[in-house]
Amino acid sequence: MKLGDTLQETYEALTGNKVRTSLTMLGIIIGIASVIAMVSIGQGAQGSIQASIQSIGSNLLLVYPGAQRGVGQQVSQGLGSARSLVQDDVDAILALPNVGAVAQELSGRYQITARGKNTNTSVIGTVPSYTVVRNVQMDLGSYISDQNIRGMSKVAVIGPTTRDNLFGEGVDPVGQTIRIKQIEFKIIGVTKTKGGTGFGSQDDIIFVPISTAQKFLAGSDHFSTISVQAESAEIMVTLQAELTTTLLQTHNISDPQNADFNIMNQADIVATASTITQTLTILLGAVAGISLLVGGIGIMNMMLTTVTERTREIGLRKAIGARRRDINFQFLIESIVLTLLGGVIGVFLGWLISFGFSSLNIIQTEVSVGSALLAFGVSAMIGIVFGYYPARRAANLNPIEALRYE
Numbered sequence: 001m002k003l004g005d006t007l008q009e010t011y012e013a014l015t016g017n018k019v020r021t022s023l024t025m026l027g028i029i030i031g032i033a034s035v036i037a038m039v040s041i042g043q044g045a046q047g048s049i050q051a052s053i054q055s056i057g058s059n060l061l062l063v064y065p066g067a068q069r070g071v072g073q074q075v076s077q078g079l080g081s082a083r084s085l086v087q088d089d090v091d092a093i094l095a096l097p098n099v100g101a102v103a104q105e106l107s108g109r110y111q112i113t114a115r116g117k118n119t120n121t122s123v124i125g126t127v128p129s130y131t132v133v134r135n136v137q138m139d140l141g142s143y144i145s146d147q148n149i150r151g152m153s154k155v156a157v158i159g160p161t162t163r164d165n166l167f168g169e170g171v172d173p174v175g176q177t178i179r180i181k182q183i184e185f186k187i188i189g190v191t192k193t194k195g196g197t198g199f200g201s202q203d204d205i206i207f208v209p210i211s212t213a214q215k216f217l218a219g220s221d222h223f224s225t226i227s228v229q230a231e232s233a234e235i236m237v238t239l240q241a242e243l244t245t246t247l248l249q250t251h252n253i254s255d256p257q258n259a260d261f262n263i264m265n266q267a268d269i270v271a272t273a274s275t276i277t278q279t280l281t282i283l284l285g286a287v288a289g290i291s292l293l294v295g296g297i298g299i300m301n302m303m304l305t306t307v308t309e310r311t312r313e314i315g316l317r318k319a320i321g322a323r324r325r326d327i328n329f330q331f332l333i334e335s336i337v338l339t340l341l342g343g344v345i346g347v348f349l350g351w352l353i354s355f356g357f358s359s360l361n362i363i364q365t366e367v368s369v370g371s372a373l374l375a376f377g378v379s380a381m382i383g384i385v386f387g388y389y390p391a392r393r394a395a396n397l398n399p400i401e402a403l404r405y406e
Contacts, residue, residue, distance in 0.1 A: 010334045021338065024302040027295025028342030028382065029349060032375045034291050036350025036367065041357065042281025044365035049273045059100070059233050060133070060266040061240055063089075063226040063247070066259055084251060084260040085223040092250045093228055098239050100229040103130040106213045107224045112166065112206065114178040119165040123180060123206045125213020133227045136207075141174040141189030148209045154216070156185040160193045161204035180206070183216055233267065240265055292378060295342070296386040303335055303390035314397050328395040335387020336380060343379030347372050 014021045065084045090104050105126040112119050130136060131143055139160065148155055156178060158166075167173045173187045185208060194202040214221050228243065230236045240263055247261055248254075307314070314327060351372075354365040 009330060010337050014334065014338065020302060020305075024298050025338060025342040025345070027291065027298040028339050028379060029295075029346040031289070031292035031295045032343050032346025032379060033349035033353060035285055035289055035378070036347055036371055036375055037353040037357075037365075038284035038287070039281055039371045040350070040354040040365040040367045041363060042277060042284050043368060043371075044354075044358070044363055046274060046277035046281065047366055048364050049277055059230040059236060061228040061230060061236065061243060062264045062266070063093075063228065063243065064262045064264065065222075065224070066261045085226055086221060089247060089250055090223075090226060092246050093226065093243065096239070096242055096246060098231050098235045098242075100231045101129045101132045102229070103127055103133040103227045104210060104223040105130065105225050105227070106210060106218055106220075106222070108213075108218060110180050110217070112162070112178055112180055114166040114176065117166050119162065119204075121162050121165075121204050121206060123208060123213065123217065125208050125210040125217065127210050130207070130227070133229045137192040139190045139192040140172055141187070143189055144207060144209050149211045152211045152215055153209055154183060154185045154212060155188045155209065156180075157189040157191060157207040158187055159191050159201075159203040159205040161201060162206055163190050165204070178206075180208075181217055236265060236267060289378075292382060296339075296382040299335055299338060299382065300386040300390060302338075303331060303387055304393070306334070307331065307390050307394045310394075311397065314394050318397070324395040327397075328391045331391035331394050332384065332387050335391065336383035339379040339383035339387075340376070343376050346379070347375050350375070 063085065085104070087104075090102055093099060093102050103126055105124050107122055107124045109120060110123050112121055112123075124130075126144065127149060128144055128146060131138075136143070138157075141157070143157055144155065147153075158173065158178075163171065163173050166178065167176065172190075174189065176187050177184050178187060179185070191203075191205075191207075208217070210223075228239070230239045243263055244256070244259075247263075248256060248259060251260060253259055317327065351367050354367050357363050357365050
């Protein structure tokens with residue numbers, strides 16, 4: 001039998017009962033669309049998380065205080081409770097080779113008021129090198145200077161979200177004042193937007209001189225974080241080991257197990273986040289894939305019904321010379337065409353869903369060519385797997401019994 005004749009018969013068979021064909025395809029369409037949408041959401045989430053981590057700076061090593069222990073060194077008060085990072089640590093780190101820049105900071109959350117409005121946001125006391133280490137760019141005004149730190153100036157640089165909350169969207173607040181802990185600070189600049197929401201947003205933030213934060217806000221000379229930028233990504237592991245050794249010496253600690261600080265490698269954070277999001281993507285895809293299995297069973301059920309309805313036709317064709325492989329091929333082609341059509345519509349619907357999520361700013365999605373090709377491959381495989389048994393059953397029918405079938 002010629003391929004053209006086979007395709008013509010396939011078209012007639014599938015369009016002969018449009019409602020049943022459409023309902024059978026619906027399972028594949030929903031399954032493929034679900035897989036495309038779920039995988040794109042997972043990949044988009046992975047990209048967003050990685051971008052958020054990279055937006056805080058590049059080649060970063062973050063030094064945090066460790067856990068403060070109580071009486072007898074037996075009871076830990078929790079990670080970050082120790083006030084162990086001071087200026088001597090910063091000086092020791094600056095003396096190390098392969099260090100690009102260092103920025104110490106002292107952070108806390110405070111209620112901020114301005115012009116009768118208020119917001120609760122993160123206030124970071126830091127130094128001019130923070131802009132280099134954490135990739136901060138200015139939109140309006142200027143950043144904190146060394147002179148501001150020496151003079152303990154009550155000046156502030158605010159993020160765009162904080163600006164919008166206190167003064168209104170797009171307003172130039174430079175020269176205006178805000179109150180932090182009932183202390184007036186003059187705004188000298190606004191940073192460019194980095195994106196992100198929630199407590200970790202890089203846009204909902206206020207920067208003040210480190211000396212001002214220590215004296216007027218925290219009342220302490222310690223730091224909450226020391227950000228260290230390596231000169232290249234290749235030497236980050238080496239620099240991390242050097243940092244550990246140096247801080248153990250400056251803190252007079254002989255046993256690393258008793259260290260009162262922790263060092264986080266940005267590359268490790270990215271790798272961990274990627275692993276988590278990849279696992280999430282696989283999980284979402286697997287859950288969506290269950291609907292593909294259901295769709296495949298639906299196709300097999302429809303094909304079996306079709307074989308039953310066309311028993312006399314099959315007997316007639318075999319009686320006039322059709323071979324088993326011709327019958328087998330005919331029904332297999334019908335199954336594959338059905339799933340491929342469902343796959344095409346499913347891919348388009350999945351892309352449409354993903355585009356909708358991105359357009360509505362619910363979550364940024366990413367539809368890859370690989371996921372679309374995988375969807376086509378899976379749909380074709382479903383057509384072959386679930387169409388094989390009905391096709392074989394049709395091919396094995398006895399022509400005499402088939403002709404007698406009522």
